[in-house]
Amino acid sequence: MTQPAHQESDLSSFREDLVRAIEEGNAELCDSRLDQAPSRDAIYVLAGLSDDQRTRLLTLLSPEDAADVIEQLPEAQAVDSLEDLDAATAANIIGELSSDDQADLIKAIDDDEARAILDKLDTDTAANVRRLVEYHDESAGGLMHTEYFVFQQSHTIGDVLADLDKNAEKYAKYDIQYMYIIDDYGKLAGVLPIRQLLLSNRSLKLCDVMIADPISISDTMPLDELAGVFREHPFVGLPVIESTGGLLGVVEHADVEQAVADGADSVYRQSQGIVGGEELRSMPLLVRSRRRLAWLSTNIVLNILAASVIALHQETLEAVIALAVFLPIISDMSGCSGSQAVAVSIRELTLGITRPRDIVRVLFKESAVGVLNGIALGLLIGAVAYAWKGNIYLGAVLGLALMLNTIIAVCIGGAVPLILKSMKVDPALASGPILTTITDLCGFLLVLSFAAAAIGYLTG
């Protein structure tokens, strides 16, 4: 619709060709059509295939081409597809991926199926993957890959050049910016920038030309610290070591940023109640329904709890039925104001510029915004109520209640993510329901008790 017509027809003919090629079992045509298509069209069409078509496509393609397809699919679809394949085919495809992708997928695949695939992988690869899956996804160990140049410090520049020549094919996808130099015990001893390698005499030993004591990263370093280290040292990659100093792998700046992107994305989805972070509409209906319902059912119970305050003040409401019109507005607006404070707190926690200990500063900063915005919103709702019913007291009750509740909402919204973080609970998932329950409770209570106090002026 937003694209020129000829592009749409390109896309349709690409999809038709691909589906036909899959049905005919024409591997060559599948491969050539995928190669020709722009990557965004390839992703769109691949993700739109049926599960059967995708599985057949992966079986048709060479393991290397199939691995390219797997890399482009959303992870959930890649996992489903690999689970649908027989273990040997899946293992061949996984064998073509980089070690960090291998570990991510094996971790996400069903346990039984994952074990079957590991059995079919060659022994070294399988052992490496088994080691990598032990790490937390958002740690240096979970993000590192194990394809990197490593040489003994006693070797010479000439040895390295000979090795590069001999293993050119194996090294094709390695990042060559840095070579890592280890001592006799496998401990990281230094880093050799490729520039140094280029310009040094071939007979020199690596220990004489390398940068000793290089920056390195502990395998347990969490993602937020990693992002900070790369902000300070903008290298393409950094070496990862275990506590005893042994070199384990290399973590790349791009992979760290991608993990940060995935995390940021997941914050938004979790805040909207997509539990577990990922939902694609191609997933089975019951899975999608169940995941969403997990959060909704908690929320409705909290909602009922908050609304019970209204039930307790039913006689006030009966006397001033106009209040019923405003209760949902008070509830929604306080929720909005509080959510803004939640979003700012989550952002500042992510950037590392606010920590849980800063709660007093956050409350101070939020209450100031709360007073200003509370006055603005309170005046507005008060004016609307007055204009509607011609009763200044009704306006005052509602305006004052919304003003106070806005202040409460921003303070709670600002504080809850910090408190959850200090309790090691994910602020993205839990902040919203906690916030709205408290602000609803307070909002209803404020409106109805102010109204009860001023009941003589509101009726008649």
Add this chain to the structure above:
Amino acid sequence: MTQPAHQESDLSSFREDLVRAIEEGNAELCDSRLDQAPSRDAIYVLAGLSDDQRTRLLTLLSPEDAADVIEQLPEAQAVDSLEDLDAATAANIIGELSSDDQADLIKAIDDDEARAILDKLDTDTAANVRRLVEYHDESAGGLMHTEYFVFQQSHTIGDVLADLDKNAEKYAKYDIQYMYIIDDYGKLAGVLPIRQLLLSNRSLKLCDVMIADPISISDTMPLDELAGVFREHPFVGLPVIESTGGLLGVVEHADVEQAVADGADSVYRQSQGIVGGEELRSMPLLVRSRRRLAWLSTNIVLNILAASVIALHQETLEAVIALAVFLPIISDMSGCSGSQAVAVSIRELTLGITRPRDIVRVLFKESAVGVLNGIALGLLIGAVAYAWKGNIYLGAVLGLALMLNTIIAVCIGGAVPLILKSMKVDPALASGPILTTITDLCGFLLVLSFAAAAIGYLTG
């Protein structure tokens, strides 16, 4: 609180030392304390300085060290600090940054101040920045940097090695994985992997060893396509060319991923009404209040509009006051269900696996989830109403209304981001208010008109 006590005291002493060093004007101590501190502590303490302290620190440090500080600050603070400095000092610091960071900052700095800084930069740098700021932030041109190795195809391997040796210092931060080879007209002719350079005879010409017709990217390519290209070709960087084939710069995978991360982060904040995407609590109160209020005031008007439906059905409400307890629940729960669908649509749009033309499929997929979750939530709310009031008809009215409204909410939530996207409006900012207005309107209307129809069974 969540950290061992000695770390907290490290942090305090780091902050105290730094503040004292700034006040004493001790540049050396500032620098050494910043170097020693872990990067996450440096970010936390730097962001927590007062504006004055930060400006003085930047003046004290060498331009290179000051540039390191600028790189670590959140962009909004970096911009403020640079605006506070005199143009010459700011220009010296900016001169130390990479070209893409230079352009980003100059773009964000006040126009007058930016012009003053550009005047103080050396002519080449200023011209380069002026060219880069013309690009959209989320395009290849806006993300590329202009520090890369480029050689004429008629040169030899030996020429390149001599040049690398001679300009070692200038090249210190360049990514050396690939060298870009141009023809006599400045057009990109090929790419030379450093491995090839290492292993080739020094007398060979570059055009004889390079990979001709390399993958390249148009300077106008948008971020989502860039991310797709890097997913397909996991290189560290790719060359950016203008429409006539001239080489303009290099875009790095890590920078693309970082832009994706910033975008994902901003989606969440915009969905919560942080207009403009960025708020730090260190910003002036009035700025923070105004930005939040822009969204809140739109929202409250939409809320009042929706609530006016209740006002129109006041007599029903008066007859069955219990309904007032449930109206905020219906409103909130429909909003939650719809927001989940919004989040999934925004995710699928971002991944490129759903496009605006897929609206029928989305509605189909969402209504299925809506039916299941609507039944579950409707039964729950109906049961609660029945348990409370002992009136089965009240339960039926509320349950049926919530069930239908859940279906409406997920369909609208799923569709609105696609429609906004096809209208080139940012789905993150506008989807929420549109969704909640419609679902509130429908929800109130369903409850109150069902209740009106069944009024005889609900009263007495």
